[in-house]
Amino acid sequence: MRLVVARCSVDYTGRLAAHLPAADRLIMVKADGCVAIHADGGAYKPLNWMNAPNRLAELDGWWEITNPKGEKLVITLHEVHSDNTHELGDDPGLTKDGVEAHLQQLLAASPGAIEDGMVLVRREYPTGIGPVDLVCRDVQGRVVAIEVKRRGEIDGIEQLSRYIECLNLDSSLGQVRGMLVAQVIKPQAKALARSRGFHWVEIDYDALRGIDPGDLRLF
Amino acid sequence: MKFRCERDILADALVTASRAATSRTSTHPVLAGLRLDVSDDQLTLTGTDLELTIRLSVEVGMDTEGSAVVPARLVTDIVRALPAGTVTVETNSDDVIISAGRAQFAVRPFAVDDYPAQAGPDGEPVSIDAALLMSALRQVVRAASTDEARPVLTGVLISADEEGLWVVATDGYRLAVRNLGAAGLLTSGQSVLIPARALSELQRLLPAADHVSVRFGSRSAEFELGTTYLSTRLIDGDFPNYRNLLPSSHPNTLTIGREALLEALRRVRILAQDSRVVRLSLGGEVVELTVVAQDVGNASEAVDARYEGAEMVVGFNPDFLAAGADALDGDELTVELNDPGKPVVLRGVGDDDYLYLLMPVRV
Numbered sequence: 402m403r404l405v406v407a408r409c410s411v412d413y414t415g416r417l418a419a420h421l422p423a424a425d426r427l428i429m430v431k432a433d434g435c436v437a438i439h440a441d442g443g444a445y446k447p448l449n450w451m452n453a454p455n456r457l458a459e460l461d462g463w464w465e466i467t468n469p470k471g472e473k474l475v476i477t478l479h480e481v482h483s484d485n486t487h488e489l490g491d492d493p494g495l496t497k498d499g500v501e502a503h504l505q506q507l508l509a510a511s512p513g514a515i516e517d518g519m520v521l522v523r524r525e526y527p528t529g530i531g532p533v534d535l536v537c538r539d540v541q542g543r544v545v546a547i548e549v550k551r552r553g554e555i556d557g558i559e560q561l562s563r564y565i566e567c568l569n570l571d572s573s574l575g576q577v578r579g580m581l582v583a584q585v586i587k588p589q590a591k592a593l594a595r596s597r598g599f600h601w602v603e604i605d606y607d608a609l610r611g612i613d614p615g616d617l618r619l620f
Numbered sequence: 621m622k623f624r625c626e627r628d629i630l631a632d633a634l635v636t637a638s639r640a641a642t643s644r645t646s647t648h649p650v651l652a653g654l655r656l657d658v659s660d661d662q663l664t665l666t667g668t669d670l671e672l673t674i675r676l677s678v679e680v681g682m683d684t685e686g687s688a689v690v691p692a693r694l695v696t697d698i699v700r701a702l703p704a705g706t707v708t709v710e711t712n713s714d715d716v717i718i719s720a721g722r723a724q725f726a727v728r729p730f731a732v733d734d735y736p737a738q739a740g741p742d743g744e745p746v747s748i749d750a751a752l753l754m755s756a757l758r759q760v761v762r763a764a765s766t767d768e769a770r771p772v773l774t775g776v777l778i779s780a781d782e783e784g785l786w787v788v789a790t791d792g793y794r795l796a797v798r799n800l801g802a803a804g805l806l807t808s809g810q811s812v813l814i815p816a817r818a819l820s821e822l823q824r825l826l827p828a829a830d831h832v833s834v835r836f837g838s839r840s841a842e843f844e845l846g847t848t849y850l851s852t853r854l855i856d857g858d859f860p861n862y863r864n865l866l867p868s869s870h871p872n873t874l875t876i877g878r879e880a881l882l883e884a885l886r887r888v889r890i891l892a893q894d895s896r897v898v899r900l901s902l903g904g905e906v907v908e909l910t911v912v913a914q915d916v917g918n919a920s921e922a923v924d925a926r927y928e929g930a931e932m933v934v935g936f937n938p939d940f941l942a943a944g945a946d947a948l949d950g951d952e953l954t955v956e957l958n959d960p961g962k963p964v965v966l967r968g969v970g971d972d973d974y975l976y977l978l979m980p981v982r983v
Contacts, residue, residue, distance in 0.1 A: 415728055416691065416728035417726075417727065417728070418726070471714075552768075584769045585769045588671065588853060588856075589670065603771075605769065617961065617979045617980060617981060617982060618792050618793060618979060619790065619792055619794070619860075619865050619977070619979050620792060620860050620865065
């Protein structure tokens with residue numbers, strides 16, 4: 402992570418043209434190549450940014466960042482106050498939000514809610530590309546890798562695919578089934594799951610928690 | 621591509637098509653765009669999020685035919701902000717240029733090839749009176765759920781049997797049922813489950829049409845209104861067996877003026893923000909509506925009514941009760957009750973085609 406505090410002006414040309422006049426700002430250059438220009442305000446949002454992949458050219462007094470779409474960010478450095486680089490290392494990633502983590506915990510306690518006869522093998526089953534939320538065995542003894550989400554979208558299926566690919570390298574597990582479990586699953590995710598031979602299950606979080614909603618219901 | 625169009629016409633068309641474009645574009649950024657196709661002095665605008673598609677055509681002055689996919693929200697905001705008069709839109713090698721008067725914007729488009737191909741209408745269309753469909757949707761769509769955790773309930777069921785065509789929606793707390801008689805959209809025994817969101821968008825389009833051509837496929841429903849086309853994916857799932865929910869008898873009946881009830885509800889629910897319950901005290905020549913809000917205060921109002929049955933106090937979600945009263949036609953409505961824990965049925969007096977079933981709230 403490179404952090405440059407500088408008096409700079411910024412010009413962006415791409416979908417629209419935008420200009421930031423000269424002022425003191427923080428320029429972040431992340432290890433993945435992402436460049437973001439921050440003011441001392443505006444919460445977490447940068448004033449301007451260029452996601453990776455891009456090409457950063459450091460020229461005399463100005464930087465030019467271009468991406469494959471032809472968008473261009475030009476940072477003119479009028480005065481550099483500090484320029485530091487820190488090695489942050491691998492990030493452990495976001496902790497799942499409360500509901501998602503709780504959902505995983507509840508399902509681990511009641512794997513039968515996912516599918517009759519399902520038995521938990523391990524929560525956070527370790528693989529080389531990160532832990533699988535739940536690994537279970539189904540009623541026929543097959544290993545089932547389960548990705549738990551609040552909302553099941555295509556990204557969840559892609560993630561599950563990577564885990565399955567990784568787990569299938571371990572011949573002792575046999576042919577691993579893939580399953581997406583979520584409170585709600587988008588139609589596109591269901592279609593992609595079907596095309597890859599995965600199963601999906603929608604779970605009622607309140608029912609799993611044993612919560613009476615209080616209001617009288619028709620059904 | 622180059623064309624000219626009046627600002628207000630172009631802005632209206634952009635707003636309409638943009639309702640189907642999506643801002644959630646993590647997997648398909650191009651879905652944040654609107655496809656513009658110009659040929660034969662016609663501009664066709666298409667917006668889609670792959671579940672809902674809206675396409676419409678407007679007449680323009682065409683200079684050069686062609687296509688572009690422009691950012692929906694950005695271009696809509698630009699056109700709405702332009703001075704009144706003629707707007708010119710043209711593409712060059714990199715940008716879409718939008719100009720009017722002395723204002724000019726250059727916007728980077730999406731790649732046309734990235735935009736998903738749109739299938740044309742399929743199957744034989746069936747025509748239905750737009751006003752009839754609009755009245756049914758006005759009465760029923762409001763009862764559909766917005767909770768995506770129960771996707772089946774986010775849909776509106778359209779089914780046909782010997783008694784005619786039924787339009788039904790429920791969110792688990794209330795149920796709206798409209799009978800359209802022999803509307804002929806489906807044959808007896810057929811049913812489809814259409815996302816309420818799509819039908820809400822259709823409701824916006826219906827006032828401009830006399831008739832709607834409807835096609836139902838195995839996975840989609842398509843509606844054509846003149847030069848405007850809306851298609852939506854159907855929801856896959858089993859709609860609850862709502863007929864079992866309809867009470868077979870009701871020993872207690874309240875008859876009350878619809879407007880008087882709505883007015884009283886509008887006032888007392890000012891205090892219902894926390895408690896979410898309005899109590900109806902039934903038993904005399906008036907109905908007393910009461911709301912008690914802890915640490916805030918209370919409100920009550922008496923409304924003239926006729927009541928036949930046992931004295932009781934029954935509580936309702938005031939928004940759901942008002943939505944039911946508002947959906948009914950006619951000056952008076954009846955509320956058919958069993959006891960305070962059982963669903964009640966709201967009907968318009970003299971109207972047998974529509975009912976609104978509502979579950980009370982514990983008081």
